[in-house]
Amino acid sequence: MSTGTAVMSDRILSQSVETAPVHAPLAAINIADWLFTLPDKEYQRCAPPDHKAAGYTSTDDGRPMSINVEMIGTGLVVQHYVAEVAEKQHCHMVSLSDVLTPNGWTSVQVVWDLSVKDNGDGTLTYTNSVTSRPTEEFMEFCDKNGLSFEEAARARQAASGDHCRRETPLFAASIERHAMSRTR
Numbered sequence: 001m002s003t004g005t006a007v008m009s010d011r012i013l014s015q016s017v018e019t020a021p022v023h024a025p026l027a028a029i030n031i032a033d034w035l036f037t038l039p040d041k042e043y044q045r046c047a048p049p050d051h052k053a054a055g056y057t058s059t060d061d062g063r064p065m066s067i068n069v070e071m072i073g074t075g076l077v078v079q080h081y082v083a084e085v086a087e088k089q090h091c092h093m094v095s096l097s098d099v100l101t102p103n104g105w106t107s108v109q110v111v112w113d114l115s116v117k118d119n120g121d122g123t124l125t126y127t128n129s130v131t132s133r134p135t136e137e138f139m140e141f142c143d144k145n146g147l148s149f150e151e152a153a154r155a156r157q158a159a160s161g162d163h164c165r166r167e168t169p170l171f172a173a174s175i176e177r178h179a180m181s182r183t184r
Helices: 031-035 040-045 136-144 149-182
Strands: 014-022 051-058 064-072 075-086 090-101 104-118 124-134
Touching: 014 149, 031 075, 031 090, 031 104, 031 149, 040 051, 040 149, 064 149, 075 104, 104 136, 124 136, 124 149, 136 149
Parallel strands: none
Antiparallel strands: 014 124, 051 064, 064 075, 075 090, 090 104, 104 124
């Protein structure tokens, strides 16, 4: 397998945007704090049985990083999410993720965007957006395994879409609990 981790920015492997209500004051919401203090067991409760582990560290240059291990379909994905934006109501995280499939290891880029928006009517909406793009390594992996990009994208879209639909309301509820624990 090549070490070609260059991201194929002109292709989308999967994309999912899901929303859920959050019942907490906007001023109490702090997604960055929630994300970088989320206990491992709470992460696991946000998408059982897919979420396996979460931890927090930093890049060599000191940027915050969230490490998440989860099953997406038949792939065990190790996410290395680096914060490009880490704010109270918005986090934009980018990972060059390792994926263990039944056919071996490969890599993909995953962009995870988390935000809470005030709807202007006293309600809040959490948006969970996840976009995956293939790497050169992933494209070589598909070729080696006789899989077209289109077939791989259909499978990833189905698995990732299902995963995001299940985790989004549970993430929203967790963010809400985190916010409410800060208002006491």
